[in-house]
Amino acid sequence: MKLKKLFLAAGFTAAATVSVTAQKAPEPCGLTPSARQIEWYNREMIAFFHFGINTFEDFVNEGDGKASTAIFNPTALDCEQWMQTLKSAGIPAAILTAKHADGFCLWPSKYTDYCVKNSTWKGGKGDVVREFVDACEEYGIKAGIYLGPHDRHEHLRPDYTTEKYKYYYAAQLEELMSDYGKIWETWWDGAGADELTTPLYTHWYKIVREKQPDCVIFGTKNSYPFADVRWMGNEAGKAGDPCWATTDSIAIRDEAAYYQALNEGIYNGNAYVPAETDVSIRPSWFYHEEEDNRVKTVKELWDIYCTSVGHNSVLLLNLPPDRRGLLHSKDSLHIALLNQGIHETFDKNLLAGSRVSATNNRGGKFDARYLIDNDKQTYYAGRDGNVKSDITFTLPRSTTFDCLMAEEVIELGHRTSRWSVEYSNNGKDWTSIPEATGKQCIGYKWIVRFAPITAKYVRLRIEDGRACPAIHSFGVYKQAEILK
């Protein structure tokens, strides 16, 4: 009896069922993501492993390419330990620095002596890239490769030219893209690489695409024309508000405008290149014992999660292995707790069980009630030609929350461009949530946090856009204690 009442209250009427087949899905609008970009968005988080010869020098993050290969000697390297950590942190993908700017290669490359072949580790018979991809495979983690374009060791050659380097880099890229199974991402760092022009990247791009059609390319500066995903503009974990997936593909000359375009994107931009947020769990990119007490706290990581994943970006979180070749227990603990906190927060949408009504409701398969059904397949849409909508949730009881999350249907393009959230206790007098007023972007995921609010009614106002709204989910939540 109770169940039946609930069903009726939620609008599950016979009439609604009949219109299910009658409704057509909204057409996509503007630029839309490729299959590669959709796959990338759904990862949400990726681990970055900065590991190499710098790890064995005292406080070096940007080696000069002169360090002796003999010093590379992890005493207990165990890539499975890295993957176990990712499993407990809910991170489904990882990128390894196969070669950083110092030029030292973690695999036995045929094209250089400056690599593991000449290290003390495993008598020169080891291959870190192999161990990494094997462990990824074993644990169902998507493997990615960072092959640093800027190479200080090669630069030491008296006969160095960018033309010669073009073929050296291409040969190494070919080794990595051919011999190590499926590679899900390749990372073209722009740092120090200004002399490497777009024609060089054009040559290298063809290798990636031919060998690894599904590989997501992180591109920046001169590799930008080939980028599936862009740099977000800083290394502090703070994607912009808004942070559109679209931006302009043409070089923006003015520096401030360039950084703004990276950080915030451009709503009417001419290219779909969403932002990836690279940030380290420690002050440095490489491991240094001195920083063991400066590992970002769970709260700091939660802040970063909210301004990256919660700002329509993907978080690329650096977890640098130590001289043993293991992740430090502090880093592992903090990301596992972050994952626990994310689950405790978002597994429980406090709007579940609410009555839902919308001023602009396509109905049927796209009814507003699908915003809170906790099903990734379903979504709410408005009627064609109507970009606004007020969606009111009547909660079963007065409830306290301090966080909200919305998810747009990215496959249908950025549609909504302005939205706000209000609450009420009588359904008549509405109070706006300042932090959630005049928001612009939704995209894959948008999270807003605020001081606790207790309310019986919540209203999502879609105020502007370029097409009718299409939104997967909307919810209010209580942030887990562990994150504070």
Ligand code: IPT
């Ligand atoms: C910065 C590069 O300029 C940018 O293109 C991208 O590669 C980024 O690094 C990755 O974090 S340089 C850095 C010192 C801010």
